[in-house]
Amino acid sequence: MFRIWAKVYREDHIEKQLTYSREEPFSYAEFFGYLAEICDKLDVPTPVLMKVHLFQYAKFNHVVFRAADFMEEIPFDKLVLENIL
16 A cells, blocks of 8 residues: 655645555556546646656655646646655
């Protein structure tokens, strides 16, 4: 089982948040699926996932998606996914 705390920030304040959990073991191969489900539940666009994002999540237990990581304009400053240990 794993849990991810997803936070949508606007002007350094949390605008939306969600705790995403699954019973199965965490898999980096499925990370885009987790990201897409989280974004769907938060009703925000899904960012482009690059290898650097996976490395950041693996090394620091969190990843930050900024406006440049999205294909469309977003009404917030950043999306942060944090691993809940």
